[in-house]
Amino acid sequence: MKHEKLIQKLENLETPEIELPGHKQALKMTLLGSGHFRERTIMDWAKILAPVSAAVVLIAVVGFFNVIQPQLHIAQAKGIALNDPQVQELIEDYELAITEVKLRDGEAFVLLAPELEANSGRGIFSESEPLGPIPGEAGNTSPGELVPGYILKVDLLEKKVSEFGEIDEVIALKDMNIEDIDFAKFESSEGAAPDEADPE
C-alpha cells in the first residue's frame, strides 16, 4: 500500500466512540469526595504563612542583633561602669555623669562628662584641688587644669572597666576619633592588695 493511500485509510477509519457512564460517574464522585480541596486550602494558608513567618523571624533576628542586643550591651556597660568604685568616686568628685555609651567592634566606650557640659564642646575648670591621682596613674594634674571628661573602655566579657582616657573636649562619642585617645589601664580598687586598700 502506498504511503498516501495508508494516510487516507487512517483518516477515514471509523474509530470506537464508547463511553462507560457508570465508571465516569463513579470516578467523578470518588475524586470529588476526596479530601483534596480541603487539603488545598490548608496548603494555600501554608504557602501564604510560610514566607510571612520567615519574614517575621528574619525581622526579629535582625532586630534583635541590630537593636535589642546593642541596647542590652549599652545598659550592661553603664551598669559595669557605675558599679565600679573608682568610677563612682570620679563621678562624685568631679560631678560627672555617664552621658553616652558607644559600642564598637565588641567593646563599649562610656563617656563621663559634666552632665550640663556634655556636647557643649567646652570643658570645665576644676574648682578644687584634685583629690588624688587618677586611678592607675601618677598624679599629673594641678589646680586649675582643665578636666573635661573621661572615656572608659568597658570589657563586657570580663564585666569590668579595663581602660580609661582623658578627653580635652567633651563632644559626642560619634564625633570623636577614639583612636586618638590615649588609653591607660584602669585599675579598680577591687584589684588592690589588702594592705593598700582603704581600711573603710
Add this chain to the structure above:
Amino acid sequence: MDLSEEKELVRQAQKDPDAFAELYDQYYPKIFGYVLRRTANLEAAQDITSETFLKALRKLWQFRWRNISFSSWLYKIAANEISQYFRKAEYKKSVSLEELQEQGFEPISPYDPESELIEAQEKLKQYQDFLEIQGKIVRLPAKYQEVITLRFFEQKQIKEIAEILGEKEGTIKSLLHRAVEKLREAD
C-alpha cells in the same frame, strides 16, 4: 468554551470542586476515548483514565498556562500512563476504583462495572477495521504509536501533538512520516 473561559475554569478548578467537576465532565470522554483507542482494552482504559484524572487533580494546583494548554497537559499525563501500561507486564492499578475506595475515597452511587464492561466490549468488537490497524500500531515503537494515534484517531494538529509529546513541530512531522512508513511496511 473559548480559551479565556477555559483558563478561568481551570483557575477556579484548582480550588473549587464544582469547577473541577465541570472540567472533568468536559474531558473525561476525550481522555477515555484516547486511552481506549491506544490500548483497545476497556479494563485498561478504565484504570488508566482513573489514574490520569487522579494525577491531574493532585497536580492541578501546579498547572500554569505557560508552555502548554490544559488539554495538552491532560493528554500528556494520559500518554505517560499509557506508556507505563505498555512497559510493565502488569500495570500498576493503584487507582482502580476499588483501591481508591480502600484508601477512603467513597463513591456516592455504586454501579455495576461488570455489566457495563461486557456491554462495551461487545460494542468494541464491531470496529474490526480499527482493531486490525490498532493491532499493528501497538507493535511499533512507542513514539510512532503516539504520533499516529494522536494525529489520526484524535485528529490533533501537529502543534498540539508537539505540546503533548514535548517535541518540536519539525520532529513531530518527521516522526509521523516515519511512523506511517513503518506501519505501511508492517501491512
